[in-house]
Amino acid sequence: MAKTIGVLALQGGFEAHARILRGLGHAVREVRTAADLTADGGLDGLVFPGGESSTMLKLIGFSDLWAPIDAFVRSGRPVLATCAGMILAAKAVAGPEQASFGWLDVDVTRNGWGRQVHSFEATTDDGAVRLVFIRAPRLTRLGDGVEVLHTFDGEPIAVRQGALVAASFHPELADEPALHALAFG
Amino acid sequence: MEKSTFRVKVGLAEMLKGGVIMDVVNAEQARIAEDAGAAAVMALERVPAQIRKDGGVARASDPEMIQSIQKAVNIPVMAKCRIGHFMEARILEALEVDFIDESEVLTPADEDFHIDKHAFKTPFVCGCTNLGEALRRIGEGAAMLRTKGEAGTGNIVEGVRHLRTLRTQIRRLTMLGHEELMTEAKILGAPFSLIEEVAAAGKLPVPNFAAGGIATPADAALCMALGAESVFVGSGIFLSEDPARRARAIVEATTYWEDPKRLAAISTGLGTAMHGIEMEKLSEAERLAKRGW
Numbered sequence: 001m002a003k004t005i006g007v008l009a010l011q012g013g014f015e016a017h018a019r020i021l022r023g024l025g026h027a028v029r030e031v032r033t034a035a036d037l038t039a040d041g042g043l044d045g046l047v048f049p050g051g052e053s054s055t056m057l058k059l060i061g062f063s064d065l066w067a068p069i070d071a072f073v074r075s076g077r078p079v080l081a082t083c084a085g086m087i088l089a090a091k092a093v094a095g096p097e098q099a100s101f102g103w104l105d106v107d108v109t110r111n112g113w114g115r116q117v118h119s120f121e122a123t124t125d126d127g128a129v130r131l132v133f134i135r136a137p138r139l140t141r142l143g144d145g146v147e148v149l150h151t152f153d154g155e156p157i158a159v160r161q162g163a164l165v166a167a168s169f170h171p172e173l174a175d176e177p178a179l180h181a182l183a184f185g
Numbered sequence: 186m187e188k189s190t191f192r193v194k195v196g197l198a199e200m201l202k203g204g205v206i207m208d209v210v211n212a213e214q215a216r217i218a219e220d221a222g223a224a225a226v227m228a229l230e231r232v233p234a235q236i237r238k239d240g241g242v243a244r245a246s247d248p249e250m251i252q253s254i255q256k257a258v259n260i261p262v263m264a265k266c267r268i269g270h271f272m273e274a275r276i277l278e279a280l281e282v283d284f285i286d287e288s289e290v291l292t293p294a295d296e297d298f299h300i301d302k303h304a305f306k307t308p309f310v311c312g313c314t315n316l317g318e319a320l321r322r323i324g325e326g327a328a329m330l331r332t333k334g335e336a337g338t339g340n341i342v343e344g345v346r347h348l349r350t351l352r353t354q355i356r357r358l359t360m361l362g363h364e365e366l367m368t369e370a371k372i373l374g375a376p377f378s379l380i381e382e383v384a385a386a387g388k389l390p391v392p393n394f395a396a397g398g399i400a401t402p403a404d405a406a407l408c409m410a411l412g413a414e415s416v417f418v419g420s421g422i423f424l425s426e427d428p429a430r431r432a433r434a435i436v437e438a439t440t441y442w443e444d445p446k447r448l449a450a451i452s453t454g455l456g457t458a459m460h461g462i463e464m465e466k467l468s469e470a471e472r473l474a475k476r477g478w
Contacts, residue, residue: 009203009440010203010440011202011203011204011224011440012199012200012201012202012203012204012224013196013199013200013202014202014203015199015202016199032440032441050199050200051200051201051202051203051204051224052200052201052204052224052225052260052261054219054222054259054260055204055222055223055224055260055436058220058221058222058433058436059222059436059437059440062222062433062436062437083200084200095259096259110259111259114281115261115281115282115283116197116261116281116283116284116307116308117188117189117278117281117283117306117307118188119188119189119193119196119197120186120187120188120189120190120193121186121187121190121192121193122186122187132192132193132196133193134193134196134197134200135197135200135261135283170196173192173196173199174192
């Protein structure tokens with residue numbers, strides 16, 4: 001059934017996510033204010049896109065979005081968080097330390113593969129999914145309730161915990177709708 | 186694993202959308218920019234307005250200065266090389282800057298040939314004033330474009346001209362029949378395959394940001410409304426009265442450009458903007474946008 005999925009559109013790769021969601025038959029709403037989360041009966045799910053996590057945190061602060069976003073995700077509605085989005089969702093962030101919502105019981109290191117010249121394309125270890133990594137974060141700890149969805153070179157790169165799906169890469173840049181479909185149907 | 190593919194290069198440009206890229210000349214300014222919410226910083230020794238004032242040859246920055254900024258912040262760090270100066274670009278790549286700006290703000294090193302940007306692992310951003318120039322740069326491998334505007338003037342008029350020109354020329358392409366596209370490629374001096382791509386998609390194949398003359402939150406919002414996907418701010422922040430506050434205001438305006446009430450609040454009490462220059466006061470030789478082709 002078609003749903004209305006929000007995409008946090010403060011900064012970053014929100015348009016590419018919107019294209020994939022529309023391709024799956026969902027309506028898309030760009031979210032920049034607390035009102036965007038609740039208008040017209042609210043949203044059925046939310047995407048946290050890639051971009052600069054420190055910039056997003058600033059804009060969340062400037063717009064008093066921390067509490068409304070936190071309440072939305074903790075209500076248990078489906079969420080997909082990619083790259084910077086996964087950093088926002090993590091329990092703890094290193095490289096350097098910064099604030100995060102802590103919905104996902106994992107620790108991450110920002111720019112875990114290095115600067116842009118080390119960014120790369122690859123496929124998952126099972127060969128099923130094309131991967132685009134851009135200054136990507138690295139998962140350094142997984143909690144007990146966290147299920148690994150995909151690995152690359154033996155290390156986890158996509159995970160699920162309850163209704164939250166997170167990836168250190170960019171499915172939206174590789175036209176890979178599988179994680180969006182997993183999160184939102 | 187395949188490193189530094191074109192998709193990976195354009196991918197970083199995609200992730201910078203809606204974010205502000207700020208010129209900084211030292212680590213302290215870089216930290217102010219990051220604290221204000223900049224999505225990236227451009228490390229250079231002098232901001233464009235200062236280059237204008239000082240005269241002389243403007244070159245790529247001292248590696249020590251670039252490295253001090255890389256150490257100071259965690260957002261992407263960009264740096265400029267002269268047009269055609271592929272050796273400065275190789276040095277910047279060796280420093281692992283995240284983006285290289287082949288920039289008209291520095292004194293051109295080659296009046297005939299821009300850098301073969303496909304030959305690099307580091308993504309490049311280049312300036313453009315119209316669609317032909319934009320597509321030539323993409324043809325050479327640029328992963329991001331920015332309008333040139335007129336850097337270091339605090340005057341948005343040239344940036345607006347370039348954004349509007351691009352938009353009009355792209356719209357025109359979408360209305361032409363396929364048989365008309367080769368003639369258009371000849372007139373614009375642009376690769377035919379890219380002309381076909383733009384005609385079909387109605388947009389450039391890489392993100393286009395605005396640059397040159399942005400001094401206020403309203404300037405940034407205007408550029409977004411004219412189709413820029415984000416903005417570069419050079420002299421406009423650190424030559425203003427209260428850089429930290431103005432930097433934050435421009436970051437907010439770039440996200441909330443569609444909300445005039447919010448823009449009014451954002452624009453309130455920022456102190457004096459940079460002074461600025463009228464275009465009539467600039468001689469042809471002082472027009473940086475004319476550099477490159």
